[in-house]
Amino acid sequence: MSVRGVCLDIAGVLTDSGRLLPGAAEALQALDAAALPWRLLTNTSRRPQTAILAELTSLGLPVQAEQLFAAPRVVADAARARGLRPYLLVHPDIRAEFAGLDCREPNAVVLCDAAEGLDYRSLDQAFALLRAGAPLLAVGLNRYFQGRERLELDVGPFVKALEYAAGMEAEIIGKPGRAMFELACASMGLAAADVAMVGDDVEADVAGAVAAGLQGILVRTGKYRDGDEQRLPPGAVCVDNIAAAVALLV
Amino acid sequence: MSVRGVCLDIAGVLTDSGRLLPGAAEALQALDAAALPWRLLTNTSRRPQTAILAELTSLGLPVQAEQLFAAPRVVADAARARGLRPYLLVHPDIRAEFAGLDCREPNAVVLCDAAEGLDYRSLDQAFALLRAGAPLLAVGLNRYFQGRERLELDVGPFVKALEYAAGMEAEIIGKPGRAMFELACASMGLAAADVAMVGDDVEADVAGAVAAGLQGILVRTGKYRDGDEQRLPPGAVCVDNIAAAVALLV
Incomplete structure (x- = not known):
């Protein structure tokens, strides 16, 4: 595969249950050595961006803030950029991401895994x-x-409930939506077609990336289950793990 | 239309906001006079069967218990008949319908509009x-x-949420599912094809009835909105109100 940049999922690709997966640190080093820029894309919605960065650092993955795209932060930025006053259905632990947004007389709904707050x-x-x-x-x-x-x-069932109730379609900002993929590619100054996404979720990571114009690589770690490669979109490939994925790219 | 029995929705067909709609009492009298048996079918899930009967009587509609099919009661009967031990997501006001069911170590889920209990x-x-x-x-x-x-x-969005989350399909006991239509026809000793369903909801009442083999009549009262007749299933008809529907049938 020929790419000029890489997007990677975190959980199930680089980490699993709070531990580093074998080859993860070496994979990011190999990308750096090949001068291939990379970004991490996560839908995690119960921890703020800063906590994710701190955890990655403590695991031995030195990630800069601008290399991390956490969906709740991207949702908050989108709401700010559009001047929305959102009604927030978000997890208490990530409420700080939405600081500064005017939420009075709401004219939008933001749904980021409210957990116990969802009633x-x-x-x-x-x-x-x-x-x-x-x-x-x-x-x-x-x-x-x-x-x-x-x-x-997780949050998907509640998105489906509200879409069905109101007869409308949600804007999915995180994976598999387009927005976060596009922002990540733009932050590297690259066209989507020149970027590969590496993930363990055939729908959210791989099919979502391919729909947004990226190339797609599925790894057989994390939430991968036998047979997932049968559901790969055209052109996407499946490899054993992050080491094999990076070997394809550098 | 040629029928041997009739099913009718209540809210929006016979009543509206707790009042009788014009012609409702006369319509049921006309069916009785023509010796056409009838049943009332409602998905109302916040009042027990007994309260619905009492309200109809107080409005001047003398309805016998065996003529009323309220979906929560039908759900409870189905759970009993199948020996299920349901986890109950039901409105507090109809919890009594499920009395006697063993709910320990549940092996089924029953979803009947839990309102504030849904979290x-x-x-x-x-x-x-x-x-x-x-x-x-x-x-x-x-x-x-x-x-x-x-x-x-209402309850539908929560059904959709659970179906999406668990990757399975719910059994819809009330309208537009088949079960309540079939029980109502069976209680009159009639085949579905010999029964017409009169309702104001083109999906739940009319399309549901036609899918269960009944004939379908949509009335332009209650929740009917302009253009609903465009979504009628083949063979179903649309008339102004309950009086016009019964005039078609007797």
Whole structure:
């Protein structure tokens, strides 16, 4: 594959359950050595950008702030850029990302995994705003995530609920939506076609990237399950792990 | 139209905002006079069967218990008949319908408009059961209902959320599902093809009935909106109100 830059998912590609996956640090070093710029793209919606950076550093992955695209921060930036006054359905731990936004008399809904804050009243309030024409900005479409003991509900089902209720379509800012892919490529000064996305989620990472014009690489780590490669979009490839993915690229 | 029995929706067909619609009482009398048996079918999920009967009687519509099919009661009967131990997401006001069901170590999920009881924890609990293979019995697919001041979220969006999360399909017991239509026809000793359904909801009442083999009549009262007749299934008809519907049938 011929690329001029790389986007990478974090969980399941570079890390797993708070540990570094084998070859992750070496892979980023190899990209640096080949002068290939890279960005990390995550839909994680229960930790602020600063906490993710701190964790990566503590694991031995030196990542600069401008190399990390965390979907909640991107959602907040989009709301600011468009002058929206969002009704916030967000996890308490990432509320600070939305500091400075005027949320009075809301004219938009932002849905970033509110967890315990998601209840009938808050969803009904969001529904009323959507019915009145407000846009819905959502962090992603993930169905569930690996919790401490079992899979737990992620934000996607609540996006689907509100879309169905109000008869409208959400703007998915994080993966598999286009917005975060486009911002990451633009931050490297590259066209999407010159960038490959490496991920363990065939839908959000790989199909989303290909739909946004990037090249796609699926790794057989993290949430990868046997047979996922049957659902690869045309042109995308599947390799064993991050080391194999980077070997394809440098 | 040639029929041997009739099913009717209540809200928007016979009543509106707690009042009788013009011609409603006369319509039921005309069916009785023509010796056409009839059943009332409602997805109302915030009032028990007994309260619905009492309200109809107080409005001057003498309805016998066996003539009323309220979806929550039908859901409860289905759970009992199948020996299910449901995890109940139901409105507090209809909890009594589920009396006697063993709900320990649940092996099914029942979703009947829990309103304030629907929150992240309860939906996540339902999700875990569905992932483990439990069936999801839902009262209906309604997107919203007319609340006191505005449209409010109904049960349908939560069905869609759980279906998306767990990658499975709910059994819709009330309209537009087949189960309640089939039970109503069976209670009159009639084949579905010999029964017409009269409703104001082109999807839940009319398309649902036609999919279950009944004939379909849409009335231009209640939640009917201009243009709904464009979405009628083949063979179904649209008339102004309950009086016109019954005139077609007797």
